[in-house]
Amino acid sequence: MRIVLDFSRLVRPRLTGTRAGLFTGITVALYPVSVVKTRMQVAVKDSAEKNAFSVIKGLLKNDGVPGLYRGFGTVITGAIPARIIFLTALETTKVGTLKMVEPLKFSEPTQAAIANGLAGMTASLFSQAVFVPIDVISQKLMVQGYSSNTRYNGGLDVARKLIKSDGIRGLYKGFGLSVMTYSPSSAVWWASYGASQRIIWRFLGQNSGAEKFAPSHAQLISVQAAGGIIAGATASCITTPLDTIKTRLQVMGDKGQTARQIVENLIAEDGWKGLYRGLGPRFFSMSAWGTSMILAYEYLKRLCAKDEQT
Numbered sequence: 001m002r003i004v005l006d007f008s009r010l011v012r013p014r015l016t017g018t019r020a021g022l023f024t025g026i027t028v029a030l031y032p033v034s035v036v037k038t039r040m041q042v043a044v045k046d047s048a049e050k051n052a053f054s055v056i057k058g059l060l061k062n063d064g065v066p067g068l069y070r071g072f073g074t075v076i077t078g079a080i081p082a083r084i085i086f087l088t089a090l091e092t093t094k095v096g097t098l099k100m101v102e103p104l105k106f107s108e109p110t111q112a113a114i115a116n117g118l119a120g121m122t123a124s125l126f127s128q129a130v131f132v133p134i135d136v137i138s139q140k141l142m143v144q145g146y147s148s149n150t151r152y153n154g155g156l157d158v159a160r161k162l163i164k165s166d167g168i169r170g171l172y173k174g175f176g177l178s179v180m181t182y183s184p185s186s187a188v189w190w191a192s193y194g195a196s197q198r199i200i201w202r203f204l205g206q207n208s209g210a211e212k213f214a215p216s217h218a219q220l221i222s223v224q225a226a227g228g229i230i231a232g233a234t235a236s237c238i239t240t241p242l243d244t245i246k247t248r249l250q251v252m253g254d255k256g257q258t259a260r261q262i263v264e265n266l267i268a269e270d271g272w273k274g275l276y277r278g279l280g281p282r283f284f285s286m287s288a289w290g291t292s293m294i295l296a297y298e299y300l301k302r303l304c305a306k307d308e309q310t
Helices: 007-011 013-042 052-063 065-069 072-104 108-142 155-166 168-172 175-203 217-255 259-276 279-309
Strands: none
Touching: 013 052, 013 065, 013 072, 013 108, 013 217, 013 279, 052 065, 072 108, 072 155, 108 155, 108 168, 108 175, 108 217, 155 168, 175 217, 175 279, 217 259, 217 279
16 A cells, blocks of 8 residues: 655644644653653662552652652653654655655565654654753652652752753763664664554555555554554664663763663673663553554644645
């Protein structure tokens, strides 16, 4: 099946802002999973919070439901500008890449994987300038007071103390690892999504020659949701070790730990599986967030296409 859309229509400010707001709503629903994942990744050897259920139980016992939203204010503040940058770069790069690979006569899944993967990686690179400081501040708030981590009086207090101790670079702690984590993760996610969608359509008997094929709304949602789940599973399994190292570096960097020391400590405490701390919540987050996001994303693309036709 071949569905052709002019992606350049989707970078209009009004539509991009709408999508960014919609994705921010998805972030609200799934934010507690990020808190659980982060606390699991920074847990010390003798911590009682060794799994997701114990983390949730401890947070609810000590702070109630607000404990599941530690650092949320900081994240939501930076979410909209970061998403606008991400989505604009994503669509712009995707259009250019598709034009570049079409003459090479690759199969549709391969073309989709290349275009989506490069677009996802580029979009992530552009958005890191906004995202990394937000990530550093929010993660410090997520684990404050936990395993002897410093307590803070809100996001501004975190930023003030980081700048005072390390200058502006304190807000970009772990920037290199963030780029190494999120750019490949984004590339793998979008490449897996683009390729898996087309493979699923082919499996359902819709090949590239079926130009007049008009899938039902239910079919579209099912295939897009399946693609989002496959993409989330693939990306989380490949990039969780880097995410664990990045998180511990950003949260524990003020204790003098380097990336190498973090890896050595994780392996000493839990063996190689220590690098996969938080895999369950991260897999759930990437699959659930990705599936919700892609359904909203594709829905708005269809609205845009209809708008252009009227």
